[in-house]
Amino acid sequence: MAEKDSVETSEAQIAVHWQEEGYYYPSTKFIAQANMTDETIYERFSLENFPNCYKEYADLLEWDEYWHTILDTSDAPCWKWFVGGKINASFNCIDRHLKNHKNKTAIHFVPELENEKTEHITYQELYVRVNEFAAILRDFAGLKKGDRVTLHMPMCAELPITMLACARLG
Structure with missing residues (x-):
């Protein structure tokens, strides 16, 4: 854009479009x-x-x-x-909690769409699902320690499971 065509916009002009939100004090x-x-x-x-x-x-x-x-x-x-x-982030996020908290919720996933069901995944369920997916990545995709992984996934409960499976493999 040419210099004469550029438009200066002040912070005040931008700020009028910011939505002000009130502060909500937490309950006792x-x-x-x-x-x-x-x-x-x-x-x-x-x-x-x-x-x-x-x-x-x-x-x-x-x-x-x-x-x-x-x-x-x-x-x-x-x-x-x-x-x-x-x-190992996967071990610290999952395994070390199994002994005392295996039936406690590890992931409380609330989907964006209100008509979809909220998921509660316990540490035990998370452990099983992460290890199963890590095995698939290792055995069928050939993923090994040191490999780089790129994920293109929607916000779903399987996203952290996939990330933890990758971390588990190193």
Whole structure:
């Protein structure tokens, strides 16, 4: 577009089209069940404790190989987190929950279309479905550790199952 044809649009002109939404305060019941009830979290995760504060959460995961450096900033902006560590996201998302929570809902999928049924997939069901699909990818598609996978799927319950199956294979 030629310079004389360009149109300057201010942020104010754009902002008039933004839909304003009111703030909805959570109910007392919802606040009571919130996961972040530990008031010391703000102190533990302050800037003075960065990046070491992330060790607390990293230690909640099961590592195939434990990391030696929390954050490597030597090649900024390409920072490297948990350097030296190896982890399987599929194992951490599913397997470690089976012992105590196998019948608990792992995925609560609400479809976009209101007339479609909401799906509840337990950790046990998720484990079976992920392993079945990982086996199909391995045995019939030849997928192996280190391969790259591209997914083109709609928003459906099978999408995270497929992603976890790929992660399971490495």
